Amino acid sequence: MTHSQPQPFAQDIIANVARVLVGKEDVTRLALAAVLAGGHVLLEDAPGTGKTMLARALAVSLGLDFARVQFTPDLLPGDVTGVSVFRPASGDFEFVPGPIFTGILLADEINRATPRTQSALLEAMGEGQVSESGVTWRLPQPFVVIATQNPVEHEGTYRLPEAQLDRFLLRLSVGYPSLEEEVEMLARLQERHPLQDLRAVAAPADLLAAQGQVRQVTVSPDLRRYIASLAARTRGHPQVTLGGGPRAxxxxxxxxxxxxxxxxxxxxxxxxxxxxxxxxxxxxxxLGIEARMQGLGAEDVVREVLAAEPVPVEGQAGGGPGEVRGA
Structure with missing residues (x-):
């Protein structure tokens, strides 16, 4: 049996975030995994559950610049990406970068902005660049968008299009704390918010190096087939009208x-x-209309897909899968 020790870099980040976000180590690990994989995160949850806190704490812990944009119906694409400003003294236009030129951008309540402004993020999230007046500007690396939305409030909101949802590597829910965790939170925040004293435990260069190491993690041929089969099962599910594609x-x-x-x-x-x-x-x-009428959610479909697909069994050497066990 192959034994392993938790990666110190990850443990330090998770422990540091836990100083300000009580009892959310699992969601922190998943959010960190998205950052390590070079992707973006959509946090969908009720107000006051710690979505903004998670984004801020991750940025501070990783030593990344942080910017927050409150998405509203009157927000323009240039308010996020930047605009070209005419300078009379030189007679030229000068590009003034927007808040998207940062390490972690918090797109707060992203579904309150119009589709035009939402789509301004697509190029940045997918290509790591912004185009303005025919000129392309590269974003700093690493670059991560952490967006939030409230799933229970629909008035004055715009549904995120499938193309943009697909750009988010993960959608996560922070969730409410347990009673004991909420009591501990009250004690920690009684006098001074711990975020004020939070310090970086890593640097951007450390994150870039970690991202390179993540890409070298071995995925066996059997597990690649397993991953592709899970995505294919979502496309063939009778209750699904649009399943996970190759990007999934x-x-x-x-x-x-x-x-x-x-x-x-x-x-x-x-x-x-x-x-x-x-x-x-x-x-x-x-999901189709019938699924919604039955109260079936996308998470239910994923659970069905996981239960139906045969799982490769890990081998003894290096974790390589061997035989397949039935679901």
Missing amino acids: SLALQGVAQALAWTQGRRFVTPDDVQRAAPGVLAHRLS
Whole structure:
């Protein structure tokens, strides 16, 4: 049996975030996995559950610049990406970068902005660049968008289009704390917010190096087939009108690699894939009318898909899968 020790880099980040966000180590690990995989995160939850806190704490812990944009119906694309300003003294236009030129951008309540402004993020999220007046401007690396939206409030909101949802590597819910965790939170925040004293435990260069190591984590041929089969099953599910495409498979592999790396392993296991699957796949699925009438959610479909697909069994050497066990 192959034993591994948790990756110190990941443990330091998770422990540091836990100083300000009580009892949310699992969601922190998944959010960190998305960052390590070079992706973006959509936090969908009720107000006051710590979505903004998670984004801020991650940025501080990783030593990244942080910018927050409150998305509203009157927000223009240039307010996010930047605009060209005419300078009379020189007679030229000068590009003034917007808040998107940062390490972690918090797009707060992203579904309150118009589709035009939402789409301004697409190029930045997908290509790591911004185009203005025919000129392309590269964004700093690493660059991560963490967007939030409130799932229970629909008045004055705009639904995120499938193309933009697909750009988010993970959709996560922070969730309410337990009673004991909420009591501890009250004690910590009584006098001074711990975020004020939070310090970086890593640097951007450390994150870039970690991202390179994550890409080197081994994924066996059997696990690649398992990942692709899970995505294919979502497309063939009778209650799904739009399933996960190739980008979903790539995202699932990337997050699984990152989760394995945070645990100190150089290989992916089926457990890594299954742990990543709900956050990677659910927001990429569009359900039919019948499913919605039955109260079936995308997460329910992902659970059905995971239960139906045979799981590769880990081998003894280096985690390589061998035989397949039935679901």
